[in-house]
Amino acid sequence: MKITQVEAIPFAIPYSKPLRFASGEVHTAEHVLVRVRTDDGIVGVAEAPPRPFTYGETQAGIIAVIESIFAPQLIGLSLVEREVAHERLNRTVGNPTAKSAIDMAMWDALGRSLDVSVTELLGGYTDRMQVSHMLGFDEPAAMVAEAEMMRDTHGITTFKVKVGRRPVSLDTAVVRALRENLGSGAELYVDGNRGWTAAESARAMKEMSDLDLLFAEELCPADDVLGRRWLVQQLDVPFIADESAVTPADVTREILGGSATALSIKTARTGFTGSQRTQHLAEGLGLEVVMGNQIDGQLGSLCSVAFGAAYRLTSHRAGELSNFLAMSDDLLAEPLRISDGELTVRPGSGLGAEIDPDKLRHYRSDR
Structure with a gap:
């Protein structure tokens, strides 16, 4: 070998x-x-x-x-x-x-x-994950229509909503429209990609306080140390560290410093070995974890579900596993299918992935 x-x-x-x-x-x-x-x-x-x-x-x-x-x-x-x-x-x-x-x-x-499958090698907890779909910037009606299509076609009911535009009301209006149209059966959370200031983030979260959000993710810059800690103290939902907490050392700094209360694990940036270290650390610290997406294709999404399904903690929440649906094609010989809001681990050894030559x-x- x-x-x-x-x-x-x-x-x-x-x-x-x-x-x-x-x-x-x-x-x-x-x-x-x-x-x-x-x-x-x-x-x-x-x-x-x-x-x-x-x-x-x-x-x-x-x-x-x-x-x-x-x-x-x-x-x-x-x-x-x-x-x-x-x-x-x-x-x-x-x-x-x-x-x-x-x-x-x-x-x-x-x-x-x-x-042996990679999921079994890593932990073998389950063979599937619920799927969360990421909604990129657009007008409220277009984002609602995309969410409804994902729900009706693929059974997806968890949505990560990209925010961080100015004025703040552009994005709070979108999230409100999504809640009003999708109802209480949908799970919603927001990701700012560090686009707002801490003050703008606090204002936005206050405006959306009645919308029953699951999480807030990277709303403001990670290097605004005091502003970020102040913001996290204002929130009543877990604050996910994403780009600011890639390594276990980053995680320790962000969590113990009060700059985050939950984590996003992305196999595209930490592989299986690094993601495993972060997962164990999160488990020890008692943190919520979401399997994130780096706008992966089907092979990358297959890696994410293979890892996420291996552990109870990472399979507890819907994973961001659907971005490949926006690609016009892919390399896999057998395309991935999301059914009833779930993506399953491929049967067979390793990742079960075969590339179409x-x-x-x-x-x-x-x-």
């Missing part, structure tokens, strides 16, 4: 509808397919979605760091030497999605080698 090759293949698939939020917008999934090959012919796969406006990574940068730095450090290692791999990757600062995709591809290859040839952008 020794690693013989680490590949980074760029591909580009347009979104049928651009995704817009406070920190940027995405029109095309310019992602990287990562493949880890072993000496016994096993191939593990994962997806790296660069988000330059959040983590500073680009598609070209992911390919460069994997090919020039990470691959030479990992070739010759066994798939079970994950701590050695983790140490070597972390000699290089940053590059979270490049590191995470390699880590998840190694777990996939290990599961395939042992003929014709689609890869069509969408890869290095040829």
Whole structure:
């Protein structure tokens, strides 16, 4: 089970509808397919979605760091030497999605080698998760229509609403319209992507205090230390740390410093190994956890549900697993299906993911 090759293949698939939020917008999934090959012919796969406006990574940068730095450090290692791999990757600062995709591809290859699913390797708590759908910036009527379509077509009843625009009333009106049209049976929470100030965030949450929100996520900048702590003290819902709490050290700082009371875990930026560390820490601290989404494609969403289903804590809440529905196509030979508001773990070994070679040839952008 020794690693013989680490590949980074760029591909580009347009979104049928651009995704817009406070920190940027995405029109095309310019992602990287990562493949880890072993000496016994096993191939593990994962997806790296660069988000330059959040983590500073680009598609070209992911390919460069994997090919020039990470691959030479990992070739010759066994798939079970994950701590050695983790140490070597972390000699290089940053590059979270490049590191995470390699880590998840190694777990996939290990599961395939042992003929065991990744979910079983990680914990095996369940085989499915409820799905939360992210609603990007738009007019209230359009966002309500999208939510109703997701409910009626896919059975989704939990919605993460992107906020952070100015004036604040633009977004509070959207959330109110969603509650009025979807009724009490829908779960709603808001994500500001650090778009408001602490004062604007407090005002917005006060305006929405009667709407029975589940969470508030990253409403204001993380580096506004005093404002953020002041805001969290005003809220009567859990405040999710997302981009501000990526590593276990970040989590410890944010939670013990009073800057957050819940966490978002995204396998696209912490892999399975790092996400496992964060999940255990959250469990020990008694925190609410939501499985987040980095605007992943189907392979990335499959990684998220594989991890989220492995533990009681991460499967307790609906996970953000539906962004792939906005893509015009994907690389998987068998597309994912959301049914009755749930996404299930793929049967079979590893992640159960098979890449369609014709689609890869069509969408890869290095040829």
